Amino acid sequence: MEKKIQRNDPCWCGSEKKYKKCHSDFDTKLKQLKMDGYPIPPRRIIKTPDQINGIRKSCQLTKSILDDLNDLIKPGITSNEINQYVHRKTLENNAIPAPLDYKGFPKSICTSINEVVCHGIPSERVLKEGDIVNVDVTCILDGYYGDSCRMYPVGKISKNAEKLVDVTKQCLEEAIKAIKPFGSLNIIGETITRIAKKNGYGVVHMFGGHGVGNEFHEEPFIYHSIQKTKQMICAPGMIFTIEPMINEGTGDCEILDDDWTAVTLDHSLSAQWEHTVCIHEDRVEILT
Ligand code: MF3
Ligand code: CO
Ligand code: CO
Numbered sequence: 001m002e003k004k005i006q007r008n009d010p011c012w013c014g015s016e017k018k019y020k021k022c023h024s025d026f027d028t029k030l031k032q033l034k035m036d037g038y039p040i041p042p043r044r045i046i047k048t049p050d051q052i053n054g055i056r057k058s059c060q061l062t063k064s065i066l067d068d069l070n071d072l073i074k075p076g077i078t079s080n081e082i083n084q085y086v087h088r089k090t091l092e093n094n095a096i097p098a099p100l101d102y103k104g105f106p107k108s109i110c111t112s113i114n115e116v117v118c119h120g121i122p123s124e125r126v127l128k129e130g131d132i133v134n135v136d137v138t139c140i141l142d143g144y145y146g147d148s149c150r151m152y153p154v155g156k157i158s159k160n161a162e163k164l165v166d167v168t169k170q171c172l173e174e175a176i177k178a179i180k181p182f183g184s185l186n187i188i189g190e191t192i193t194r195i196a197k198k199n200g201y202g203v204v205h206m207f208g209g210h211g212v213g214n215e216f217h218e219e220p221f222i223y224h225s226i227q228k229t230k231q232m233i234c235a236p237g238m239i240f241t242i243e244p245m246i247n248e249g250t251g252d253c254e255i256l257d258d259d260w261t262a263v264t265l266d267h268s269l270s271a272q273w274e275h276t277v278c279i280h281e282d283r284v285e286i287l288t
Contacts, residue, residue, distance in 0.1 A: 059146030
């Protein structure tokens with residue numbers, strides 16, 4: 001039998017503070033929420049301050065790479081060229097591109113064009129005026145993962161495409177604003193679905209966000225659609241992604257024969273934006 005942690009013992013989180021001055025109130029709150037029927041995060045996904053600092057640095061590199069792409073992505077560029085740029089810049093910063101060889105993925109980023117929902121594989125395909133492309137970058141810096149993606153217009157795009165891109169970004173931003181420390185993750189899918197539905201769009205349910213930081217994909221799974229069951233509590237120290245994929249048509253997808261590329265079943269346009277966020281006692285920090 002394990003002895004119950006005492007108030008003056010060192011905290012379980014590794015901070016070297018006394019338990020009573022560290023995670024004692026946190027444990028009391030979570031215990032109550034658990035009794036109310038909410039799944040609570042296991043301690044293994046609560047990041048230490050050192051881990052948060054490391055993940056923040058990795059996320060900053062991811063962000064700066066995505067910033068560079070604003071000027072790089074123009075009609076005539078191939079998705080392979082975007083891949084090469086990101087690959088080189090990642091290595092120059094002493095980091096590793098997480099997608100490369102991840103479960104057999106062959107490239108350093110995902111490039112998802114038009115009706116591609118996610119996990120598009122960079123190729124010799126030339127981007128043309130009017131395309132919309134999602135670039136998803138994940139760096140591993142000092143062992144820590146930072147995951148983010150954005151949409152890039154290729155030259156001038158249609159009003160419809162622009163609206164889809166903007167509404168999808170709004171879904172992400174409003175979902176982040178809706179999160180409350182010690183509130184439940186249900187609010188994320190509820191917020192995204194409300195905004196998508198109001199605009200006549202479909203929410204992709206085949207993929208979700210995820211815990212991230214020490215590994216590429218950690219618990220919990222983050223639903224972008226409405227869930228009837230109680231989802232996990234958002235506790236301080238948790239780091240996860242929110243990455244809504246929104247379709248002009250229905251939210252249904254299929255995977256192509258390359259076993260990666262996910263496309264809309266009805267061939268309608270799809271957009272995605274992703275941030276890595278960190279939950280604090282009193283706020284949610286966008287790391288990317
Ligand atoms: N970056 C993607 C995500 O947001 C995962 C890509 S997995 C890969 O979770 F293998 F396709 F790179
Ligand atoms: Co992700
Ligand atoms: Co990603």
